Amino acid sequence: MRWRGRQGSSNVEDRRGRRGGGLPIGGRGAGLGCGGLLIVIVISMLFGADPMQLLSMLEQSGGMAGPAPPSAQGPGGSAVGGPPTDALGRFASVVLADTEVTWRSLMNGYREPTLVLFSGSVSSACGFNTSAVGPFYCPADSKVYLDLSFFQTMSSQLGAPGDFAQAYVIAHEVGHHVQNLLGISEQVQRERRRRSESEANALSVRLELQADCLAGVWGHHAHRQRQLLEPGDIEEGLGAAAAIGDDQLQRRSAGYVQPESWTHGSSEQRVAWLRRGLESGDPNVCNTFG
Numbered sequence: 579m580r581w582r583g584r585q586g587s588s589n590v591e592d593r594r595g596r597r598g599g600g601l602p603i604g605g606r607g608a609g610l611g612c613g614g615l616l617i618v619i620v621i622s623m624l625f626g627a628d629p630m631q632l633l634s635m636l637e638q639s640g641g642m643a644g645p646a647p648p649s650a651q652g653p654g655g656s657a658v659g660g661p662p663t664d665a666l667g668r669f670a671s672v673v674l675a676d677t678e679v680t681w682r683s684l685m686n687g688y689r690e691p692t693l694v695l696f697s698g699s700v701s702s703a704c705g706f707n708t709s710a711v712g713p714f715y716c717p718a719d720s721k722v723y724l725d726l727s728f729f730q731t732m733s734s735q736l737g738a739p740g741d742f743a744q745a746y747v748i749a750h751e752v753g754h755h756v757q758n759l760l761g762i763s764e765q766v767q768r769e770r771r772r773r774s775e776s777e778a779n780a781l782s783v784r785l786e787l788q789a790d791c792l793a794g795v796w797g798h799h800a801h802r803q804r805q806l807l808e809p810g811d812i813e814e815g816l817g818a819a820a821a822i823g824d825d826q827l828q829r830r831s832a833g834y835v836q837p838e839s840w841t842h843g844s845s846e847q848r849v850a851w852l853r854r855g856l857e858s859g860d861p862n863v864c865n866t867f868g
Contacts, residue, residue: 579741586671594697680799691755692721715754722751738821740814753792776838784866786842787851791864794855819848
């Protein structure tokens with residue numbers, strides 16, 4: 579990606595090196611974001627644990643796939659630090675800035691989210707979370723939370739390296755922000771509470787696939803309008819989407835696949851919806867609920 583020398587976003591809070599801010603009072607943990615399941619898989623591989631049992635424990639403690647419910651409450655984070663000065667922090671800031679350009683042009687009155695960089699653990703309006711949940715979006719404070727060490731996990735553990743693969747993760751979480759602004763996230767969360775577990779999971783899959791498509795919409799405009807992408811970048815993004823499909827992760831960790839437990843979609847689905855957004859650049863093609 580041609581990101582060096584480009585303007586970063588002013589909507590970045592760098593909390594790395596700070597304590598998360600304590601446990602929430604009456605808060606609910608934010609959900610497993612894009613790739614939060616990856617961390618569970620890696621832990622299970624390292625320690626021989628049952629990944630399904632780990633996921634069950636996370637759900638019982640409040641973790642759920644996708645963005646945390648808008649009604650979640652908890653303490654805010656620590657004070658805002660200065661802008662990131664390291665290469666990876668600046669990269670994340672530039673990607674966020676480019677998503678802002680895209681979505682301001684596509685949505686009237688678009689309100690930018692804030693990107694919070696943290697290390698280890700973090701406290702948000704959706705509760706207290708560790709890096710184990712992966713990147714996540716909290717609709718209660720309109721912030722994307724990211725521990726940049728997750729990118730190393732993608733590269734070394736999942737075989738999904740590359741700067742556009744990393745940008746796809748950020749753009750996916752910004753996609754959840756777009757869903758929140760449009761009221762889609764709240765509608766899905768409300769409907770999930772009325773459904774059975776398997777039906778609720780299916781709704782989560784649709785929400786996540788739509789965020790993949792919206793990430794692709796950003797990639798389309800970043801490439802066609804601002805020449806941000808280089809040869810091979812799109813393949814990196816599609817490879818990352820394939821690597822974090824629920825079927826691929828379950829097969830790696832447990833040796834079998836349980837479609838009824840999916841919350842993000844199969845590799846084939848994730849690649850297809852990311853590609854759809856990349857090729858069209860039109861948010862209207864991202865109706866995964868149709």
